[in-house]
Amino acid sequence: MRADARRNYEQLVEQARIAFAESGVDASLDEIARRAGVASGTLYRHFPTRLDLIEAVLAGQMAHLVDLGHRLLAAEDAFEAVSAWLRAALAHGLTYRGLSAAVMNAALDRETDPVANWHAQMFEVGAALLARARRSGAIVAEADDADVLRMVGAIAWAAQDTPDSPARADRLLTLLLNGLRHGDVRP
Incomplete structure (x- = not known):
């Protein structure tokens, strides 16, 4: 994984961890992407489903x-x-x-x-x-x-x-x- 892709991945996982702790696993994926400083498409490229993101967290x-x-x-x-x-x-x-x-x-x-x-x-x-x-x-x-x-x-x-x-x-x-x-x- 390229350095920027790795950084995006790590930011998405960290922001998902925080959002899931605050709001549960039904937290908005678009909000998680926004908090991570990436577009929603970037989130879905790394994590095609909500469960993929949950598993990473x-x-x-x-x-x-x-x-x-x-x-x-x-x-x-x-x-x-x-x-x-x-x-x-x-x-x-x-x-x-x-x-x-x-x-x-x-x-x-x-x-x-x-x-x-x-x-x-x-x-x-x-x-x-x-x-x-x-x-x-x-x-x-x-x-x-x-x-x-x-x-x-x-x-x-x-x-x-x-x-x-x-x-x-x-x-x-x-x-x-x-x-x-x-x-x-x-x-």
Whole structure:
């Protein structure tokens, strides 16, 4: 990519990140192009669809979450490690209003879905953290990886449109973590 094209691409991704954080993933693409100092056509040459732009914005964040999870696998306290990672995953889920629905709906029409690949990587590292916490006795043995990760996604969805969204999400995640740590699970 030429230097000016690379600069335009990076500006579009940065301005999209800001606009999505402010207005959700339905933010105006023309406004994103304007903020980046480029014409709308330039945006569409780099990102033919809204999902292409969303994927570019998410790439670094998803890689960071996966990397954080791998680093936390070496942490001394297994419960604190899984708690820190789940909090980071929840914070990511709260960042862009409407993200889950946009990604799921658009991904159904694609043959290759980078977001699905990132989620698989996140599930893998989240499952490894949960397995480590189960083995150490830090969380209940019955804690199912998929269920715990779905609950974190559900917390993000439930809290996203509330006035106290980060605080509410934190309270809900604390309840989940307390249940994992001190839960009385019955069949």
